Amino acid sequence: MVYLRAKAKSDPLMRFLLVLTLLINNTLLVEAQNIVIDSLKNELHQNPERREQRVKILNELSYRYWIVDPVEAEKYSREALSISEDMQYKSGKAFAYRSIGVTNWAQGNYEEGLAALMQSLELYKQMQDTLNIANAMMNTGLIYSEQFSFEEALAYYLEALKTFNLLDRQERAVNTLNHIGELYQKQKDHEKAYEYFQQALSLSFKSNHSYGKSTAYSNLANYFKDVQQLDSALIYSNKALQIQRATSDLNGKTFSLYTIGLIYYLKSNYTEAEDYLLRALAEAESISSKKMKQDIYFKLQQVATKQGNYKKALNYYQDYTNVKDSLFNADKLREFVRLENKYELEKSQQKMQLKEQELEIVQQESELNKLWRQTLLIGIVALILISYFIYSRQRINIKRKNELLLKNQQIYDAREALTVVELENAKLKEEELNQKIAFKNKELTSYTLNFMQKNELMEELKEAIKEIKKSPGNDVGKKLGALNKMVTNSMQIDKDWQDFKRHFEEVHTDFFTRLKSKFPDITSNELKLCALLKLNMNLKEAASIMGISPESVKTARYRLRKKLQLSKEDNLVEYIINLEKEIV
Missing domain, CATH: 1.25.40.10 (Tetratricopeptide repeat domain)
Incomplete structure (x- = not known):
């Protein structure tokens, strides 16, 4: 050779x-x-049955595919997660979440990967699985490192390293030391990077961990390459290569x-x-x-x-x-699969929530039926006792007729009292319904205020970015410009509006549908404005929520008046507030 x-x-x-x-x-x-x-x-x-063994096989397959084909790995781990949730198999669910986190890290989907790892971390904490808590923390550090959140990444790495040392899991400690060194190398802190790479190498020899040795050698080679000590870089690269060939x-x-x-x-x-x-x-x-x-x-x-x-x-x-080009097409395919998996997961969660709501309703109905059965049984027993009492009293003699009449009168009064109680129960139910409506109104108002505060915060953030952009430094300006664009785009996302619309229609049922039916040419922004007017919002509040200036709100209100065919004397807010009754 x-x-x-x-x-x-x-x-x-x-x-x-x-x-x-x-x-x-x-x-x-x-x-x-x-x-x-x-x-x-x-x-x-x-093993086609949805059993514990199948979950273990799926998780093992996912682990085998982690870096080689993260899309395939995520497919297996999501199936394992679905089965584990049905079985309430906490260990299988924890590993599946961890696998989803790692595969999304490998695909560059850092936010989704971080969310999955947090789920895994929480489950391992519930099970008090110390080793896997540390494993999940080290994986979390990888994602924070890719997002350039170096302080968070270092905190997770150090906590994981502490646990690995306590458990004497030297091969895991070696990997963590290498990751910490890579973190410092990203920050151009070559002295710290070199220190951790040397620690990883020393511990690798101590524990005879071949993978740790080769990784440390490879990292040292990159370190020497970055500091332009090319001969040393070549020596360490060849050392890494020798181990990698052997293993x-x-x-x-x-x-x-x-x-x-x-x-x-x-x-x-x-x-x-x-x-x-x-x-x-x-x-x-x-x-x-x-x-x-x-x-x-x-x-x-x-x-x-x-x-x-x-x-x-x-x-x-x-x-x-x-x-x-092939990588670009593969990335698009991975993104499609990721979104499809995310949709299926959300769909499954919605089904679970719906089942829980249906179960709650069935339980409430069962309790109500039980109460009615008890009431009916008490009524029947009471009726039997009264009938027996009347029959026995009639057999005594006619002289006790007045007493019997008196008892009948008492029975009548008891029934009347029962009717009064039923009316009071109906009144209490009506009051409870009104209280629920009032609570929904408070919740809607609170949501609206949060909505407004969020947009106000975004506006303040945009102003702060504009001030920073005036500072010298072209690179900083470009980055802050991108951040400003991201903030501006985030203010236009329709998700907040959809959440607000859902809360609004829980209080004002079919308000938008009926308004659209009466005025077919009304636009979605005009529907938003109608909702804010229904809540009696002023110009400033409406402008904050809609993410536009008060002057733009005035213009929108003027166009809305024309579309609703209102004269100058008509009050737009009063018309919108009373419109619900008119539409009904």
Whole structure:
């Protein structure tokens, strides 16, 4: 193999044979991994029932696919989550949430991944599963790191590291130390990064953790590359590569070969750079890593350009473009699948809520029926006792007739009192209904105020951003400009309006439907304005909620008056408030 590599540097045919050999070897390793996955899938088909064993197999499959194919991994973990929820299987549900978090991190869906990891963390805390609490915290740190929330990421990493050390889980501690070093490297704090990478390497040797060693070596190689100590970077990359070959770490081997190619490129040794990049390309082909192929083709194009081989550079650039387009299409497919899964999850949650509401109604009806049965039984018993009493009194003698009449009168009074009680119960139910309506009005008012305060806060935030943008620094200005655009867009999202509309129609049933029926050409913004006028909002409050200026509200009110065919003497607010009765 050494001779083959030496020969490949001068002979293009031998270089091709070397790449082909690497591709065949890696294909065999991938095939071994596929055998494990196929075995799990066969076991899954043999366990179709929604049982605990099926959840475990689904979660294991998801774990196998975590980094290789996160979309496929998420599919398995969501099925595991659905079954676990039906079974109330807390352990299966916790791992499924953790898997969803990791796969969304791998896909770049950080918000959704963070939400899933928080669910997993809460479940593991309920089960007092200390090890998996730490695992979930370390995964959470990864997402915060990708979002550049470095303080939050470091807090989660350190807490996880503390637990791993207490449990003497050295291999997990090594991974966490490497992540902390990568966090500092992102912040350009090379001294701190180097310190944690060395700790990870030392602990890896102590625990004989091969993956930890290779990761630490790889991280140190990147560190030395960043500080322009290229010879040291090359030494550590080769150390990482040696372990990765021995442990069949295909992902790590691909990355190390790519890193060595970059180092030779920086050293202006373009022949060696091309050789290692081609070997990295063969590895990337074997593990189907389009992201790595994209980066490698781009760097090969740069190498060919430096060598003056513009035809080869053009071919590499075309390969780079093809892979990039393929990745873009895959990203769109992943986003579609993610949204589809999110929709199914929300749909399932809505069904569960509906079932809970139906169960609550059935329970209430059952209690009411029970009360009625008890009342009826008491009435029947009372009637039997009264009848017996009357019958026995009649048999005594006629002289007790007056007493019997008196008793009958008492019975009549008791029935009248029962009627009065029933009327009072009806009155109490009416009062309870009025109280519910009043509570809904208070809730709607509270929601409206929160709605208004939110938009006012957004306006203040926009003003603050405008002030900061006046500060020097083009990069800061661009970032704050993007943040300002995001805030402006967030004020236009219809979700707040849909939530407000739902609360509003719980109090004023079919208000919008009937208003639209009477005035078919009324617009959605005019419907919003009608709702705010129904709540007797002033210009400033309405402007804050609708996210426009008070002058724009005045203009909208003028157009609304014309559409409602009101004269100057008609009061628009009073008309809208009384309109509900008129429509009904």
